[in-house]
Each structure stands twice: as structure tokens, then as C-alpha cells.
Amino acid sequence: MPSPPLSEAGAAAPSRRELNKAATRQAITESAVGLLRARGPGNFTVEDIAEAAGISRRTFFNYFSSTEAALASATHRFLDKALQQFRLRPSDEPILESARAALVELADPMTVAPLAELYSLGQSNPQLNRSELEAWDHCTAEIIDAARARFGQDAGSAIDELYLRALAGSVISCGKAAMDVWFARCKGSLSPESLSTLRQLLIDSMSLLGSGFASPAAAPAAIPTAAPSPDRF
Template sequence: MHSPEIPTAAPPESRALSRRELNKAATRQAITEAALGLLRTRGPGNFTVEDIADDAGISRRTFFNYFNSTEAAIAAVTFGFLDKALQQFRLRPAGEPFLESARAALVELADPMTVAPMAELYSLGQSNPQLSRSELEAWDHCTAEIIAAARERFGAGVELDELYLRALAGSVISCGKAAMDVWLARCGGSLTPESLSTLRQLLIDSMSLLGSGFARPAAAQAVPQAARPAAPSTATPSPDRL
């Protein structure tokens, strides 16, 4: 199943970051944490760029070096998780199937708390249209990043079908959203370590389903003969054959 591993140059994420890059990452993190903190305490639409800047300990001008609105700062919480997953994805062997690498990247994010900010924002957005729009922006960003990662994986010299790329990215995003929805229904948005561990596993399992072509679990297929409905009198195609 595995193709031979293709030697490649070390990905950008593997090199040591400069002090300037570390400072920029820390500032960006401070902004997103301040935005999420204000979202918790004041609710959506009840704080400004200046409020976020004050809580993050930066100037208004510095804020706009990173984000163009409060909504963009909030959306960054969601795709911050994706950035971590993409970093792990780019460390996978170049010859490994794309979806297998995607699943392995999620497995590497072993600490369930890595999904906590994304999970919290997703829960808050369920009852607020403004946050839902921010979530949609974040998922759109994720789609673009997955397409970029796919192009990197297959190489600059390979011409890829645009439909393939967009269908692949859209499928990954849809599976991620499905995992989030199931988690919310199952755990009610709880942010306990156990609940977040469940979310992480659902995200991993969703990639497994996509990679298998959504093959039905064996347990779902093993229906006792006596429990099966009688065959219809007219020939009707089985759902499994559609």
C-alpha cells in the first residue's frame, strides 16, 4: 500500500525559528487568546479592536499588522489548530497516501487540549450568527490551506486536476465538521479532558472513514439473517450497490 519513501528537503517547519519569528508567533497567540477571553466574558459584538489590543498588551496599530478585524482574530482560533495539524502533515513521508498522512498528523497531536480553543469556539458559535460567520471564514481558510498542502505533497512539476484538489479539500473539511457535530451532540460542548479526547478521536476516525471510501463497519454489516426484512417482490437495487 505504501509507495517507497521519497527523500525530500527538510520542511520549513523543521528548522529553528528566529527570535523575530518567535516574537511574531507569541504576539499572534496573545491576540487570539485576548479575543477568545473577551468573547467569553462579554459575548460577540460587545468588544472592539482596542479592547483586544489592550488585553493583549499591544497597540491598535500592532493588532492590524496581524488581523483586519475582531472577527478575523476570533476565526484564527479555529485555523490555529489546523496550522498545527498541517505542520505534522508536512513531516510525513512524501510517498505516503494523502489521507493516511492526514490521519497520522492528527494522531501526532496527542494532547487532547490542542483542540480545546477550536472546540470552545465551535460550541459558542452554535447559537450566534456572528460567530457562525467567523467559523465559516475559518473553515474556508482551512480549505485553502489543505489545497496548498496537497500541491506541495504532489510536487511543483505535477499538474493536478483542480476538481480533484477541491473535492479532496472539501471532503476533509466536511469530515472535520461531521466530527465536530457528533462531538457536540455527544458531549454537549464540554471542555473536560475526556470530552476533548473524544473530539480528537472523532477527528481521527473521520479521516479513517474518508480514507477507506466510507466502507461500512463490519458490525453494521453483520445483521442476523432473521432480523433482515423479507425481500421485496420487485427488484430494487440495494443501497450498498448505489
């Protein structure tokens, strides 16, 4: 019996069923975000999202528990992309450098647009803000798993759970701090310049953590990043 095809990362390629499920999940998320933009928080229902996505109400609940959970999945998607890049980094690279480099690899500032938009809207909507915080908490668990896998590659090495959990919590806290500074500085603007600022703040927050929070003057210089293509913005 032939082996399943492999993806570029060496893992088994997703099945058609998995691809269909991913497409449905994305359609629900995009429909929810579209309604959020058109009507504002709290002004649409699960039925509205299901109709926009071309699915039944029952199918919606197979994927999400609420409208807020569907919206927060856009944040999940950004954080998952960053984690995917982290897992591709060399196993002997310092773990915080890997976290920083993973964000650098998300070269297009527009990748942070859903994260920025939902964060901004969550500031005036407690329910949406709660779902956003749950997405970050989910990412904390994912970082712990990714770091455990990284350290587990060293034969015979003991994995310090306190280190793993303190590391993951620190990474998430720095990410949230970057979001707070961005919102205060850019007032939630989704312009290309504002999104570039947010992306750089996220990268810089990992640099601060990696430097042990040395004074700003002594903090390491940012990794050079490719300038966005002029015809994209």
C-alpha cells in the same frame, strides 16, 4: 556569510522579527479568547482586546480585521498544527492516511480545546460562526497547497486540480461533520473526556474518507493512541 540556522524540519529558523510578530499575534488571540470567556460574544471591542494584549488599536489592525477574526485565529492555529504534522509524513504514504496520522500525532486532547470552545460559542453567534467557517475555508486552500507539494515531488507526474480540490473539500467536510457530531453528543462540554471524544471523531472521520465510506461494520479500526497522562486530567 554564514547560512541562517535550520529548524528540526530543515527549514530556516524564524528570525527575531518573525518570532516577535508571532508572539504579538498569539497575545492578541489569547486576550480575545479571555474576554470572550469573561464577557461573552459581542460584549467587548477591539479597544478592549488591544488594552488586554498591551498593544495599540492600530497594531491590532495590523494583524486582524475584527474581533471575530482574532478569535477565529485560535481555530487557524489548530488547523495549522495538523497541516504541519501532515507535511512531516512520508511522501510515499497514502495522502488520507497522512491526514489521519497527522491528527493522531496531536496526542494531547487539550490541543482541540480552542477549536471546540469557539465552535460551541459560534453556534449562538452568527458573526463568530462566519469567522469560524472562514478559518475552515482557509484550511481548504492550505490542504490543496500541501497536497500539490506532495504530488509535485513525483517527477513528471501531472497534478489533477479536480482531484486536489475534491480531496481538500472532502477532508474539510469530514472535519466539520466530526464537529457537528461532537457538539450534538457532548453539548459543547470542554471536559477532558469530551475533548478526547472530539479528537477521536476527527481521526475517525479521516478513516471513513480513506475507506471510501464503507459501512460502519467494515470501516477500518482506529489507530491506537496513547492514553492521556493521568496527572494531566
